[in-house]
Amino acid sequence: MKRLILAALTASALTSPVLAQRTAPPMPAIVDPQVTQLRDAALKVDTAWDIIEGLTTEVGQRLAGTEAEARARTWAVAKLTTLGFKNVRVEPYRMPVWERGAETAEIIAPFPQKLTLAALGNSGATPATGLTGEVVVFANMAAFQAAPDNAIKGRIVYIGNAMPRTQDGSGYGAYGTARFVGPALASQRGAAAIIIRSIGTDHHRFPHTGTTDFPAGVKPIPAAALSVPDAEQLERIAARGAPIRMKLVLTPRQVGMRESGNVIAEVPGSDPSAGIVLVGGHLDSWDLGTGAIDDASGIAITAAAAKRIMDAGQPRRTIRVVWFGAEEVGGMGGAAYARAHAGERHATASESDFGADRVWRFEVNLPPAAKPVADRLQTALAPLGITRGSGLGGDGTDIGPTLKLGTAAIDLNQSGWDYFDTHHTPDDVIDRIDPAALRQNVAAWTAMLAVVANAPEAIDAVKPR
Amino acid sequence: MKRLILAALTASALTSPVLAQRTAPPMPAIVDPQVTQLRDAALKVDTAWDIIEGLTTEVGQRLAGTEAEARARTWAVAKLTTLGFKNVRVEPYRMPVWERGAETAEIIAPFPQKLTLAALGNSGATPATGLTGEVVVFANMAAFQAAPDNAIKGRIVYIGNAMPRTQDGSGYGAYGTARFVGPALASQRGAAAIIIRSIGTDHHRFPHTGTTDFPAGVKPIPAAALSVPDAEQLERIAARGAPIRMKLVLTPRQVGMRESGNVIAEVPGSDPSAGIVLVGGHLDSWDLGTGAIDDASGIAITAAAAKRIMDAGQPRRTIRVVWFGAEEVGGMGGAAYARAHAGERHATASESDFGADRVWRFEVNLPPAAKPVADRLQTALAPLGITRGSGLGGDGTDIGPTLKLGTAAIDLNQSGWDYFDTHHTPDDVIDRIDPAALRQNVAAWTAMLAVVANAPEAIDAVKPR
Numbered sequence: 001m002k003r004l005i006l007a008a009l010t011a012s013a014l015t016s017p018v019l020a021q022r023t024a025p026p027m028p029a030i031v032d033p034q035v036t037q038l039r040d041a042a043l044k045v046d047t048a049w050d051i052i053e054g055l056t057t058e059v060g061q062r063l064a065g066t067e068a069e070a071r072a073r074t075w076a077v078a079k080l081t082t083l084g085f086k087n088v089r090v091e092p093y094r095m096p097v098w099e100r101g102a103e104t105a106e107i108i109a110p111f112p113q114k115l116t117l118a119a120l121g122n123s124g125a126t127p128a129t130g131l132t133g134e135v136v137v138f139a140n141m142a143a144f145q146a147a148p149d150n151a152i153k154g155r156i157v158y159i160g161n162a163m164p165r166t167q168d169g170s171g172y173g174a175y176g177t178a179r180f181v182g183p184a185l186a187s188q189r190g191a192a193a194i195i196i197r198s199i200g201t202d203h204h205r206f207p208h209t210g211t212t213d214f215p216a217g218v219k220p221i222p223a224a225a226l227s228v229p230d231a232e233q234l235e236r237i238a239a240r241g242a243p244i245r246m247k248l249v250l251t252p253r254q255v256g257m258r259e260s261g262n263v264i265a266e267v268p269g270s271d272p273s274a275g276i277v278l279v280g281g282h283l284d285s286w287d288l289g290t291g292a293i294d295d296a297s298g299i300a301i302t303a304a305a306a307k308r309i310m311d312a313g314q315p316r317r318t319i320r321v322v323w324f325g326a327e328e329v330g331g332m333g334g335a336a337y338a339r340a341h342a343g344e345r346h347a348t349a350s351e352s353d354f355g356a357d358r359v360w361r362f363e364v365n366l367p368p369a370a371k372p373v374a375d376r377l378q379t380a381l382a383p384l385g386i387t388r389g390s391g392l393g394g395d396g397t398d399i400g401p402t403l404k405l406g407t408a409a410i411d412l413n414q415s416g417w418d419y420f421d422t423h424h425t426p427d428d429v430i431d432r433i434d435p436a437a438l439r440q441n442v443a444a445w446t447a448m449l450a451v452v453a454n455a456p457e458a459i460d461a462v463k464p465r
Numbered sequence: 466m467k468r469l470i471l472a473a474l475t476a477s478a479l480t481s482p483v484l485a486q487r488t489a490p491p492m493p494a495i496v497d498p499q500v501t502q503l504r505d506a507a508l509k510v511d512t513a514w515d516i517i518e519g520l521t522t523e524v525g526q527r528l529a530g531t532e533a534e535a536r537a538r539t540w541a542v543a544k545l546t547t548l549g550f551k552n553v554r555v556e557p558y559r560m561p562v563w564e565r566g567a568e569t570a571e572i573i574a575p576f577p578q579k580l581t582l583a584a585l586g587n588s589g590a591t592p593a594t595g596l597t598g599e600v601v602v603f604a605n606m607a608a609f610q611a612a613p614d615n616a617i618k619g620r621i622v623y624i625g626n627a628m629p630r631t632q633d634g635s636g637y638g639a640y641g642t643a644r645f646v647g648p649a650l651a652s653q654r655g656a657a658a659i660i661i662r663s664i665g666t667d668h669h670r671f672p673h674t675g676t677t678d679f680p681a682g683v684k685p686i687p688a689a690a691l692s693v694p695d696a697e698q699l700e701r702i703a704a705r706g707a708p709i710r711m712k713l714v715l716t717p718r719q720v721g722m723r724e725s726g727n728v729i730a731e732v733p734g735s736d737p738s739a740g741i742v743l744v745g746g747h748l749d750s751w752d753l754g755t756g757a758i759d760d761a762s763g764i765a766i767t768a769a770a771a772k773r774i775m776d777a778g779q780p781r782r783t784i785r786v787v788w789f790g791a792e793e794v795g796g797m798g799g800a801a802y803a804r805a806h807a808g809e810r811h812a813t814a815s816e817s818d819f820g821a822d823r824v825w826r827f828e829v830n831l832p833p834a835a836k837p838v839a840d841r842l843q844t845a846l847a848p849l850g851i852t853r854g855s856g857l858g859g860d861g862t863d864i865g866p867t868l869k870l871g872t873a874a875i876d877l878n879q880s881g882w883d884y885f886d887t888h889h890t891p892d893d894v895i896d897r898i899d900p901a902a903l904r905q906n907v908a909a910w911t912a913m914l915a916v917v918a919n920a921p922e923a924i925d926a927v928k929p930r
Contacts, residue, residue: 057698057702059578060576060577112525204896232896236518290578431697
């Protein structure tokens with residue numbers, strides 16, 4: 001076997017245009033030993049764990065715009081102050097708030113039984129006594145779209161999906177359409193309500209909630225996600241052929257405009273003209289779990305890394321840690337931040353909002369003059385098992401509006417292999433977090449900050465991806 | 466390494482009293498080739514899967530004594546008749562029925578948040594508007610027992626545990642006492658209510674329900690199980706030191722005497738004097754999941770195996786398949802069966818009620834004259850990865866009362882390694898079952914029935930273990 005592989009390699013080397021252009025593999029960029037030292041030291045501390053444990057225990061769920069999110073801001077200010085950050089403050093804004101009510105689903109015929117589901121954010125409500133109707137089952141969005149309106153009108157629409165597990169999380173965008181736009185489309189076609197198979201990769205009886213959008217003029221109908229086993233149960237029942245009657249009770253409500261806010265903390269740099277290095281995640285969470293992976297992890301990882309840099313001495317660039325509010329329900333915090341800080345010079349922006357599994361890849365969107373920064377990042381991150389991706393960086397709901405203004409981006413991508421097992425479910429609790437993987441995240445962000453905040457190169461504006 | 470092992474074996478052989486008595490290892494008993502053939506053919510059919518899929522889809526949960534369990538009996542009679550069994554019938558009995566109501570738990574102070582829990586069977590009720598009280602936290606039963614009564618009186622008692630994962634399931638008996646007797650003891654000591662850490666080995670937000678017992682004269686107090694993550698959350702909060710106030714709403718009720726029943730089917734044998742080979746599991750389930758592993762699996766495995774024997778020709782002994790009612794809530798079905806059939810001669814009894822993971826061990830309680838039967842079982846089961854245990858067989862709630870009358874026993878033990886991850890939770894659905902492991906079970910039970918139902922030896926009464 002070894003001989004065959006060698007033969008294949010030789011053949012490939014002779015014919016590969018990539019290898020043919022190179023006489024020798026590229027040599028790694030040289031990195032300041034302090035970066036290496038900071039990175040490795042970060043693998044030994046549990047600041048991030050302490051933040052996650054504290055927030056998820058002492059606050060728990062913190063749905064955007066509620067008094068729970070307000071308590072989370074109070075907690076955050078105290079925590080960031082205790083950690084030693086400067087300029088700790090809340091920047092408030094107002095936003096519309098939706099709150100969950102009762103939620104039950106019951107098959108009345110042909111096989112009476114209860115199903116587990118959760119309303120989607122912005123779902124309309126059934127009467128308090130419930131809504132009873134016939135279920136029309138579609139395997140996926142394509143089948144729903146292909147069906148005639150008269151198959152949908154007045155019915156409870158079900159839309160399935162076959163979301164695959166992927167490391168880069170690309171399944172979410174591709175298979176999430178049933179949640180993102182399914183309810184509005186079903187409403188426009190006259191459906192009484194819509195239930196979807198959760199946008200998730202697990203097989204546990206946890207529904208995955210998440211926001212849906214009813215554009216102006218489209219009536220919000222009751223909209224909910226069944227857990228994956230319940231969705232497959234409904235599909236099995238439908239396969240028997242008899243009409244399915246279901247009683248739905250969903251009583252969420254829009255409670256009007258409320259206050260939310262971003263919590264900001266800084267490590268002031270020695271060279272204000274060099275631009276701000278913006279890092280963060282979101283403080284709010286969905287209301288079913290305690291938001292450990294989404295996104296106590298992200299705020300904890302970024303703050304823990306910034307603290308490592310702060311404790312090692314003043315960096316060249318100011319590091320700004322932002323714990324954004326109201327990400328889950330529409331990115332209001334990120335939008336408010338960009339509005340308030342559009343006049344400031346940001347060098348880079350980076351967001352951690354994909355759980356707490358290991359960082360496996362980094363991607364950047366840097367101006368040409370800052371190419372050596374990416375090369376040094378590659379050297380600094382490689383020992384943590386992190387590869388350099390070939391795509392253009394610049395991902396994140398919260399930093400999105402700031403990136404659109406031309407800010408350079410550095411993405412540290414976490415593995416999404418297991419992320420959608422837990423995402424937006426009641427099971428998003430600290431039990432899902434592996435402390436060793438969490439430390440690897442902090443080490444990666446520490447190395448990134450050590451390289452970027454102290455880079456002598458100018459990091460000017462870029463064209464957003 | 467190989468040399469070291471050989472040396473160790475030699476030393477052991479010289480000193481081991483067991484090996485010293487034997488001049489050669491025992492030769493395997495010879496088994497009829499038809500047994501081998503039936504066993505291997507059973508690995509290729511999905512009768513058991515079809516039964517589980519049908520029952521859990523077309524009936525779903527089937528709490529003992531409810532109309533759902535009645536529907537399950539109707540379904541069972543139709544299914545067993547379709548499969549070709551003879552003498553298919555229901556043997557009814559009456560029993561007290563408890564039904565779940567609303568169930569919520571909310572920490573009011575110091576850190577307001579909801580916890581996930583489920584009432585235990587026979588739990589008392591709080592007022593419909595709830596019960597608010599201070600929580601007193603005990604790490605385990607020993608700490609609860611060591612505490613003075615004044616620490617308990619008027620409070621909501623919490624009892625934790627550290628149940629370990631074991632293959633033989635022995636953790637359940639050892640760590641389950643907080644559920645089995647904790648509520649009655651807490652009531653006797655004046656507690657307002659009791660919440661326990663679920664008797665389970667998982668870390669998901671599913672509470673594990675199960676029956677508790679309030680003996681006559683002991684007032685049933687509200688009693689519920691928190692999911693393991695919620696229990697650990699409560700313990701983390703308690704570790705902060707501030708008093709914990711909780712609001713509990715639990716509104717289950719005793720609804721009085723109702724009808725339940727055992728469903729019975731037979732493969733008539735050619736020699737009625739040889740005694741009945743009794744196999745089965747329980748038809749009822751807890752009300753949170755669809756009872757796939759507990760115990761649609763058991764009824765499916767035993768019936769599928771009996772059908773393999775039936776289809777191969779008439780066995781010597783009658784095989785009686787019993788799908789017992791009301792196991793979960795107190796073993797009423799098994800008791801009713803023993804009362805009704807005490808006058809009949811049973812050769813052996815075997816129960817499958819430990820999920821659908823692979824059978825890893827068998828143990829017997831057979832009379833001395835039937836020792837060759839166990840030896841042949843050992844030969845027949847070994848190719849399925851099943852070892853012969855050194856303990857005395859005779860386990861099972863449903864067959865227990867029949868075993869007490871002196872019936873010989875053959876236990877096929879499933880691995881319990883993962884069983885208590887799912888046991889009595891909403892997650893007990895067909896998604897938890899591995900079809901390949903399920904087929905191994907059916908093959909094991911087919912081999913067992915092929916050996917035992919056709920054994921020429923007499924299988925007389927034994928002393929119960």
